[in-house]
Amino acid sequence: MSGALLEVEHLSMRFGGLVAVDDLSFTARDREITAIIGPNGAGKTTVFNCLTGFYRPGIGRLSLHRGERRFLLERMDGFRIARDAGVARTFQNIRLFAGMTVLENLVVAQHQKLMRASLWSVGGLLGLPLYRRAEAEAMERARHWLDRVGLVERADEAAESLPYGAQRRLEIARALCTDPVLLCLDEPAAGLNPRESAELNELLLSVRAELGIGVLLIEHDMTVVMGISDHIIVLDYGRKIAEGKPDAVRRDPAVIKAYLGEEESEALPPEIARDLEHRS
């Protein structure tokens, strides 16, 4: 049994009159993949932005457990959430350092460690061995993740020159280079073809097994969600309407209603229909 990694309690976020997230509570566990799904505009990305410090929630407590320490994310600056609490994220519209090389993207992600090793640049300027060793380690780590996402060959090319799917993988690798305890992925399968989606599934499962970290996932691609999630939270209009194991969630009438707008329906959304067919 794994421990609670992230506890979200009574999170609410409003923009003027619009309530984007309404009294949301859930728990994400260590070594589990927790998926947040819901129709467009359900408030999924808002939850992520609150977790990673881009928004400051009006109400709610977001506590993250890292080892013995507990971080209250709602009070922390975005960069501290990533640096100290160990929450890494990717973005719905990929945000790579486009003009820099693939390798550099991964090394920038290890900034804090390298900065310390370079004695805030003084030691690095003098070329001290401490820094050289740290740089070599950082490159080794980058090579490891590049190997895992199949981009070693393209390490020295500009990130913007990669095809779309590779950019998504690179962004995940970059987030993993920060040594996170919680990895938040905002629609990692968007724009991927079925083969790439399957590879993504494999990557996420192996990352979870290998690093023992928690993964929080926003996704529309049901093959990804149903295939790898341990726990699913369904949002609609900012409210949690269902929660549980994939099988239970899929049969939940409230979920079907949220996706279809009515209770009884012959036409399931294509992704769910395909998935049901696939599983039965």
Place this chain on the structure above:
Amino acid sequence: MAEAALPPPRRVHWQSLLKEAALAAGVALVLAVPLVGFETINVNAVLGLRTRFGWVAIGVAGVFAGRILLGAARSLMPERRYGAPRLLLGRRHTTLAATAAIIFALALPFLPFSSRYLVDLATTVLIYVMLGWGLNVVVGLAGLLDLGYVAFYAVGAYSFALFAQWFDLSFWEALPLAGLLAASFGIALGFPVLRLRGDYLAIVTLGFGEIVRLVLLNWVPVTNGPNGISNIPRPSFFGMPLTPHAPHGITTFSAFFHVPFNPGQRIGFLYYVVLALALVTNVFTLRLRRLPIGRAWEALREDEIACRALGINPTTIKLSAFAIGAMLGGFAGAFFATRQGFISPESFTFIESATILAIVVLGGSGSQLGVVLAAIVLVTLPEFGRGLAQYRMLLFGAAMIGIMIWRPRGLMARREPSLRLHPPRRGGG
């Protein structure tokens, strides 16, 4: 506007070409009538007006004919993609060119064609090279558009002048202090503009540059206002002044080396001082770029939000870029003060900021060698154009437009990765 209407290659579309030429001639006419068409003259001590419509007609006809010729030549030549980054030099050639440039710079005062004027001009070029490399940290690497860079140049120059005046510090003692002071001004500018980017940042930095200049101009008790500060001490060679005579107990440079005094020695010495400062600046910035701080600057330029999501504190990264850039500007300023021996706020106007920014942009943001080339072009072009008297700024403008047409991303637009996983392929493509 011309590119969009470019006809397919190897055929001349006379109709569209004529239309374009007429348009260009029309623009020329509108511009030329007030600018060239009228001339103010002195008629018995009263201001009179003379028209020169003949000149206007010649100019407009010239533009019309030139546009047709240019268009025809373009459509007959094989098609070329404009704006595509083409390299002036490959990687190995770049190293070679840099080495050659350093050797040439070291030997310059001893070359047969060298003269005092040339060495003096080279000194000016090197000051701008230093400034360009300093601003490159802020603009080229960190992507923070700074239109008030001259403020740090001024802070460096004035701090050395004032330290020398009040505390009797020599150039070498005051140099690090001038750098530190400029760096703290950089941080002072950095704090209020942390949240700004792009155009807004440019406006605030522009204002900052002007504020510093106006303070220098109006704070008469300290800066002596518009009259400036004179008698700024010259740098010494390990304590030996480069003067014909020295006070009792101090050996002059010429006496120590048993050579007759010659004012050229001082100019040569100043040249080597700035060359050394420039080379140190170059090594310093090149190394910084390969350190985590340099990569963080570039990451900040590429995407600030992603930086935050990776645990990088944008505040410290921005402030460090401002501070380092300002410090390098301060060093250049201190050297400028000691070289001129006299400074006044007039040396630190907005046009200086614009020139330095032009050097960085024309050089190709982020390229060290590009900055050198651009500094040579921008500093020497007006000098060599002196023979053309009032038309030299015309030549200058034309050259800038030319560079932007043929090398829109700068003379040496090329980004060398700060580290590599695989050894570079040979030939340096």
